[in-house]
Each structure stands twice: as structure tokens, then as C-alpha cells.
Ligand SMILES: Cc1cc2nc3c(=O)[nH]c(=O)nc-3n(C[C@H](O)[C@H](O)[C@H](O)COP(=O)(O)OP(=O)(O)OC[C@H]3O[C@@H](n4cnc5c(N)ncnc54)[C@H](O)[C@@H]3O)c2cc1C
């Protein structure tokens with residue numbers, strides 16, 4: 512199908528984009544990579560009055576190392592995360608996860624900001640940002656504000672952003688030394704049935720500390736398996752620890768039944784995929 | 799809505815062109831219906847099938863997910879850029895040799911995706927080639943010939959452009 516009619520604006524700066532959004536009073540949409548927006552327009556699921564193209568905002572396309580922090584502009588493309596040596600060194604979890612997004616062409620265009628705002632519950636970047644404890648910078652008519660990723664989602668495809676706010680940047684603290692990621696896909700390049708990302712610190716006493724375990728596709732938004740994380744604090748990630756953590760995670764999920772799998776199937780998989788990720792994590796500290 | 803038609807100037811297959819398009823027209827329809835370049839195919843119009851893959855400033859992208867308006871000032875390459883008169887490019891010759899097409903509807907998508915992979919300058923294993931090619935669907939061949947043809951081309955073919 513073809514998109515319904517709309518007015519097209521090419522913004523040349525953040526201030527101009529914000530002005531357009533105010534002009535249309537919530538009836539306009541920002542156009543970043545278009546890899547979620549354009550299918551919705553072509554299927555006429557969305558009929559915005561205007562599109563504000565932000566692809567010319569090169570100030571939002573930068574990857575910067577700021578001391579210990581790494582900052583990603585909203586317009587950083589999936590393909591950049593895939594190939595940038597800076598990302599490989601400073602945000603290896605994201606570099607690993609991004610390869611599971613869509614296909615080659617989608618990753619050339621899609622952006623991290625667009626992924627976060629789209630907020631698909633099975634999407635990789637929201638999960639990666641949650642596990643890494645990212646902070647999201649947004650600007651609107653009232654100025655800039657930081658939103659912790661834990662507070663960014665109100666539900667599936669719903670964020671804490673106001674209709675006239677623009678996501679500008681995502682900030683990451685130092686990446687933990689160990690990480691692992693697993694996901695199940697029905698088809699190469701489809702959205703995940705479920706996904707698990709984990710990070711942690713392994714100390715000389717043989718124990719794991721500050722473990723973070725995030726789950727995608729098993730709730731209306733990515734979630735942390737907090738009970739499992741608490742259970743594993745200081746443990747050696749023995750097989751028994753891992754099994755207990757997998758069971759404990761079931762309290763954090765409320766899986767959907769959809770075209771990719773039933774709720775029961777997803778619940779069945781959660782402990783198994785947590786085990787895959789945690790065994791990888793354990794292995795990564797043995798090399 | 800003729801009041802919402804805009805003139806778009808771009809470079810296509812090395813030539814400067816300009817044409818009008820409504821704001822809502824996607825780039826694949828623009829290339830086909832306004833510029834007459836019907837080698838770019840349209841399947842799903844929702845970013846899944848990859849038939850509409852073109853090179854935008856050297857990168858393989860799906861033109862049904864781009865607006866014609868976004869081509870302003872861009873450098874676009876379509877499948878029409880590959881053959882010279884009757885002479886197939888190395889990539890096309892590899893497709894012929896490896897029996898990498900049957901009905902041919904998907905072929906322009908694979909050819910432009912492979913051209914994008916080549917221009918990235920990266921090396922790919924056969925497994926990686928399969929992964930990268932997953933952005934175009936083929937209902938006929940079973941993919942094996944396509945993977946082999948692209949492997950031939952990325953391995954020792956001449957860079958095209
Ligand atoms: C076939 C197919 C398979 C896919 N598979 C996956 C997958 O496996 N995993 C996955 O995660 N994604 C997948 N995607 C989606 C892809 O990752 C998109 O790139 C991403 O969801 C949206 O990013 P975008 O830059 O294209 O945003 P757009 O499509 O341009 O925008 C998406 C939404 O975000 C808003 N927006 C964009 N940027 C900003 C900003 N800076 N501030 C405020 N609002 C903004 C837009 O207004 C719109 O509402 C797939 C897409 C397709 C077509």
C-alpha cells in the first residue's frame with residue numbers, strides 16, 4: 512500500500528525540528544531511519560499530518576568518548592554500532608546485539624534513537640541500554656532533561672517522551688568487563704521471540720558481583736530479572752546457582768502470546784536462555 | 799494532491815536528473831514511475847522482501863522505506879548501472895554461471911545488496927554472506943546458487959565502481 516498524504520519538512524537543526532513539532536501540535540512525526548515509521552505509513556496504520564526529517568542533523572550522529580562515559584547521538588545508525596572500533600572497545604554488548612537487528616539494509620538506515628522511541632518489546636537496543644543502565648537525553652520546548660532508561664518505557668511502543676520532545680543522546684557509564692547475549696529468532700532477521708543480555712564483574716575471590724540480567728520479548732517492555740540478580744550476588748555462577756536464577760526470573764515476566772510464540776513457550780524458554788547467557792558469562796571469565 | 803508535489807534533483811547511475819514527486823511517494827515508485835528505471839522491483843512495501851534494494855550514497859538500502867524527497871542531492875545506483883550495453887558485469891556473470899536466478903524477480907535486490915557488500919571492503923565467510931543476504935527473499939532458487947555467486951564475486955571479482 513501507499514502512504515496517505517502528509518507535509519514533508521527537512522529540519523536543519525534541533526531548534527528547527529522542535530519548532531516544526533510545536534507548529535503541528537502533536538500531529539507531526541520525526542523521521543529518523545524510517546525503518547519502523549515507513550512501514551507504518553505505507554500500511555496506513557499511521558497518518559501523521561507532517562513528517563519532520565531529522566537525517567540532516569549531523570550533530571546527532573556522533574559517537575563520542577567523554578572520559579569514562581560514551582555518548583551516542585540519537586541518529587547513530589545500527590551499521591555504525593556494528594563496525595565502529597570505538598563501540599567495539601567501549602560498548603561491546605551493543606556491538607554484539609546490533610547484529611541481531613533486522614538485516615543488512617535495515618541496519619544501514621535504522622538509528623539507535625529510532626529504536627528506543629519505537630519501543631518494540633522484543634527490540635535489541637532498548638534491552639542493551641537497560642542492562643547497561645543508560646541515560647537518555649531529550650529536548651523539548653521546556654529545555655533538556657535526562658531520563659533513566661528504567662523510567663523510559665510506559666508500555667509496549669510507549670515511552671516517557673512528550674509528543675513535542677526529541678531524543679538527542681544516549682549516555683553510557685563504563686561497560687562491565689564481562690557480558691553475554693542470547694536470543695531466539697524464528698527466522699534470520701525477524702524480531703526475537705525472546706532475548707537475554709547479562710553483564711557482570713568477576714573478582715579474584717572467585718565470586719561474581721553487580722550482575723545485571725535483562726530480558727526482552729517477555730513483557731510489554733525490556734525488564735531486569737532483579738530477583739535473579741540479587742540471588743547471584745557473590746556467587747560463583749555454579750550450575751545450581753544458574754538454575755535457581757532461571758527459576759527466580761519467572762516472577763519478573765508477563766509474556767505475550769503472539770505470532771512468534773505462546774506465553775507458555777516463552778516462559779518455558781526463559782530459564783533456559785538465562786542459563787545459556789550465564790554459562791557464557793562464566794566462560795568469559797575463564798579465558 | 800498536486801500542491802504537494804516537489805522537484806527533486808539527484809544523481810542516478812552517474813547522471814544528474816530531476817523530476818517531480820508528491821511528498822508521500824516512496825523512492826522505489828519514484829525511480830520506477832518518474833524516472834522509468836523499472837529494474838528496481840517492488841514487493842511488500844514494508845521493508846521485508848528486499849526487492850527494492852538500491853545503493854544510496856554507496857550503501858544498500860530498501861527504497862520502499864525511503865521517501866522520494868529524501869533523494870534530494872543523493873547519489874543513487876540501481877541495477878541498471880551494472881551491465882554495459884550487452885556485457886554483463888562480473889556480478890551478473892557470476893549469477894548466470896551459478897544458476898542464481900529462476901524467475902528473476904528478486905535478482906535486482908540481490909545484485910544491489912551484493913554491490914553494497916563489495917563496496918564496504920569487508921571480507922565475508924560463506925556463513926556471513928548468508929547472514930548478510932537475508933535482507934532479500936527469493937521464492938524460487940533455495941538461495942544456494944545466490945550465495946555461491948556472491949561468494950565468487952566478493953572473493954575475486956572486480957570492484958564495480
Ligand atoms: C523487516 C524489518 C525487521 C526488523 N527487525 C528488527 C529487529 O530484529 N530488532 C529491532 O530492534 N528492530 C528491527 N527493525 C526495526 C529497526 O531496528 C528500526 O530501525 C528501528 O526500530 C527504528 O529506528 P529508525 O531510525 O528507523 O526510526 P524511524 O522509523 O524513523 O522512527 C521510529 C519512531 O521513532 C520516532 N523517532 C525517531 N527518532 C527520534 C528521536 N531522535 N526523537 C524522538 N522520536 C524519534 C519516530 O517519530 C517514530 O515514531 C526491523 C525493521 C524491519 C522493517
Ligand code: FES
Pocket residue numbers: 839840841842843844845846847848849850851860861862863
Ligand atoms: S518492497 Fe521494499 S522491502 Fe519489500
Ligand code: FES
Pocket residue numbers: 898899900901902903904905935936937938939
Ligand atoms: S528467482 Fe524467483 S524469486 Fe528469486
